[in-house]
Amino acid sequence: MSCRSAFGRKAAFSALSILVALLIASQAVTVYFVYQQSGQINKLTKTSQTLQLESLQRKLPPSAKPMNKMRMAMVNMPLVMRNLPLAPSSEGMPMEAMGPLSNKTEDQVKHLLLQADPKKMFPELKDNLMDNLKRLKKSMTDADWKSFESWMHKWLLFELAKTPQKDEKKAIPAEKVQTKCQVEASFGGVHLGRFRPQCDENGDYLPKQCDASTGYCWCSYKNGTRIEGTETREKLDCPAVPRTMEPEEMIFSGVDFLKLDAEKGNK
Structure with missing residues (x-):
């Protein structure tokens, strides 16, 4: 009898221990699930509060809304x-x-x-x-x-940031375009026998052109075209000539042209 009673006590104690372990495990599982759902519950609570505030703001009169914005500012x-x-x-x-x-x-x-x-x-x-x-x-x-x-x-x-400043672009002055006479006259370097023309204030060729390397002088049109027959080493007087010759004057030589021009001046 004593052996049976001792065996029964052990069996009852084992069953009780298993029951307690199951209860503890169930409580742990319950706590775990509640903890997992607490984040979702907090989000739902905040969403509900936000919706309630928006609903109250819609019910407010229009004149009260600007005052609330001013208070926040x-x-x-x-x-x-x-x-x-x-x-x-x-x-x-x-x-x-x-x-x-x-x-x-x-x-x-x-x-x-x-x-x-x-x-x-x-x-x-x-x-x-x-x-x-x-x-x-x-x-x-x-x-x-x-x-x-x-x-x-x-x-x-x-x-x-609201009104960005615009960079003012400085106007770049246009380069002055040189005439043919000015380009030839301003050619750099020293070159023996190179002719440098003489230009007026407008950049045109002067009526009288001289080559210092040869000592010859001649009359020239404003575009630099040499008048044939005017080249000489003696004293030369070239009156102001037009930019282009008239057709009837083109049949004369350079010397005749100078004479014709002088006759026009006397008239």
């Missing part, structure tokens, strides 16, 4: 913009009890700040920009001024 402004000394009201009426003085941005912002904190003060800045900034710097602590400078720097970057 004021949250991002530096603290120094909210702690400036205020000019007293001319009628003695609290500013927070009054509406905005006008539709200007500064009046709307002042009204909004006074609604949040009626004790806020704002200075009267009536000088130019640099003097007003100097006055503000004197009235602020170093920390507030650093915060204000940081805000101005970000605002400047925003303005530069």
Whole structure:
């Protein structure tokens, strides 16, 4: 009997141990699944809250929406913009009890700040920009001024990004085109026997051309064409000749042409 009772106790203890192990395992599995689903539950909760907020915003009147946007903008402004000394009201009426003085941005912002904190003060800045900034710097602590400078720097970057500056292209002066006479006259280097023509102020060939290497002179048209029969080493007088010859004059030689031109001058 004692052996059977001992065997029964062992069997009962083993069964109880197995049951406890199964319970612990089931609890662990339950905790694991709950942990896995907690992320999804949080996402669903946030989505539900977002939908509720959007639904409330749609139900708000249109006039209330711009004020909410302005409040969000004021949250991002530096603290120094909210702690400036205020000019007293001319009628003695609290500013927070009054509406905005006008539709200007500064009046709307002042009204909004006074609604949040009626004790806020704002200075009267009536000088130019640099003097007003100097006055503000004197009235602020170093920390507030650093915060204000940081805000101005970000605002400047925003303005530069909004309206990028265009590079002004400098006009490149056009190169002066040289005439044939000027090109030949300005040819660089020293070359024996090379003829360099003489040009007038317009770049045309002068009526009288001389070659220093040979000592000869001759008469020439404005386009550089040499008048035949005028080449000589003696004194030569070449009157101003037209750019082109008339047909009846082309039958004469260069010497006859000079005589004909002189006769025209006497007439």
